[in-house]
Amino acid sequence: MSDFSTEPTKRLLVLDDEKEICELVAEVAEMQGFSCEQCSVLSSLNELTLSPMPDILVLDLSMPDVDGIEVINHLGSLPVKPQLILMTGFERSVLDGAHKLADRLHVPVLGQLNKPISLNTLTELLKQPFTEHIQGQTLPSSTLATLKFNPEDIQTGLQQNEFIAYYQPQINLKTGKLHGAEALVRWHHPNGLIMPDDFLPLIESNQQILPLTESVIEQTLKQMTIWQESGLPPLQTSINLSAAYLYELDLPALMTRLLKRYPIPADMITFEITERIGLGDHSQAISDTLTRLRLKNFSLSIDDFGTGYSSLSQLNQLPFNEIKIDKSFVFHLLSSPISKAIVESSITLAHQLGVRCVAEGVETQEMKQALCRMGCHIGQGYLYSKALPPDEFLNWIENYISEN
Numbered sequence: 514m515s516d517f518s519t520e521p522t523k524r525l526l527v528l529d530d531e532k533e534i535c536e537l538v539a540e541v542a543e544m545q546g547f548s549c550e551q552c553s554v555l556s557s558l559n560e561l562t563l564s565p566m567p568d569i570l571v572l573d574l575s576m577p578d579v580d581g582i583e584v585i586n587h588l589g590s591l592p593v594k595p596q597l598i599l600m601t602g603f604e605r606s607v608l609d610g611a612h613k614l615a616d617r618l619h620v621p622v623l624g625q626l627n628k629p630i631s632l633n634t635l636t637e638l639l640k641q642p643f644t645e646h647i648q649g650q651t652l653p654s655s656t657l658a659t660l661k662f663n664p665e666d667i668q669t670g671l672q673q674n675e676f677i678a679y680y681q682p683q684i685n686l687k688t689g690k691l692h693g694a695e696a697l698v699r700w701h702h703p704n705g706l707i708m709p710d711d712f713l714p715l716i717e718s719n720q721q722i723l724p725l726t727e728s729v730i731e732q733t734l735k736q737m738t739i740w741q742e743s744g745l746p747p748l749q750t751s752i753n754l755s756a757a758y759l760y761e762l763d764l765p766a767l768m769t770r771l772l773k774r775y776p777i778p779a780d781m782i783t784f785e786i787t788e789r790i791g792l793g794d795h796s797q798a799i800s801d802t803l804t805r806l807r808l809k810n811f812s813l814s815i816d817d818f819g820t821g822y823s824s825l826s827q828l829n830q831l832p833f834n835e836i837k838i839d840k841s842f843v844f845h846l847l848s849s850p851i852s853k854a855i856v857e858s859s860i861t862l863a864h865q866l867g868v869r870c871v872a873e874g875v876e877t878q879e880m881k882q883a884l885c886r887m888g889c890h891i892g893q894g895y896l897y898s899k900a901l902p903p904d905e906f907l908n909w910i911e912n913y914i915s916e917n
């Protein structure tokens with residue numbers, strides 16, 4: 514009987530037009546136990562054959578023919594994706610831009626390297642825990658594309674109550690106490706769990722956002738009632754709103770009716786409105802609706818703050834009392850001077866205006882500590898928990914309170 518390990522060798526491909534860099538990266542990787550391939554000439558994406566798929570792709574962004582952005586876009590269309598290490602000799606903002614693109618396309622990024630590369634940094638990146646290509650229950654975008662959802666599928670899902678509100682905790686960064694939660698919808702499709710990015714655009718384009726939003730609001734109020742009856746402390750709970758909902762339905766009147774059924778204080782409910790909605794021809798109707806909601810004591814938050822052009826004008830025109838810093842800036846807070854400046858200025862602005870400031874996408878203790886030093890009030894992200902279905906979230910709350 515053989516005693517040799519049958520663990521598969523980890524595979525790495527380095528893609529860089531400088532042969533010396535390819536050889537250097539390959540040499541370091543081989544010392545870490547990788548089987549390495551090198552490619553220094555790539556004239557078209559057709560030449561990029563990834564079969565079998567490497568576990569890690571070390572990618573130079575600034576190649577002469579096919580650049581790294583094209584490669585990342587190509588990887589985004591694949592059912593199984595390698596982990597990326599991004600390299601460039603350009604400024605850090607170029608790396609950050611590529612990293613954000615990979616995030617949007619669900620291509621995992623192991624790390625970044627500035628040229629001339631640090632061998633110590635490369636070695637540390639390659640020593641990180643190895644993640645095999647495993648597809649979980651959440652359907653990847655490439656699989657979702659083959660399903661070709663249509664409005665009838667959405668309608669059936671609504672009728673069958675397949676759209677479920679999950680909840681992600683929000684934590685007071687200064688005290689560590691539980692502040693509240695954000696309701697985030699998931700589609701329990703018969704073929705698997707589907708994330709919002711893969712169905713919300715279709716719902717919005719087919720004007721089905723209204724019944725979906727009503728369902729999420731009612732599910733959330735019901736859960737808040739359950740939390741209240743369980744003896745939990747009051748939780749400030751956020752619900753996302755689409756601009757279409759604001760001017761097509763009498764939301765203040767609807768909330769008045771619902772709160773008679775679910776006796777939740779209005780000031781414990783926050784409506785998040787993405788700043789990218791654009792007020793357009795319906796600006797006055799939207800402004801009137803938001804003003805009525807504030808008069809009824811609901812909180813209003815500008816979601817994705819800093820990602821559009823209208824942030825400051827909306828703060829000036831509309832009665833918001835919370836700004837929520839987009840996770841793309843928080844994620845790069847420690848690596849990008851630009852992201853750090855945007856986060857810091859947003860927090861300062863919140864303090865000057867006397868409104869609450871929430872940072873989403875908090876994933877590490879280092880991010881949390883930096884946000885604390887800047888004076889951010891509330892944080893949410895994977896450092897604490899992902900969004901959880903109602904029963905799991907209730908268990909998480911009880912465990913968190915008992916431990917803290």
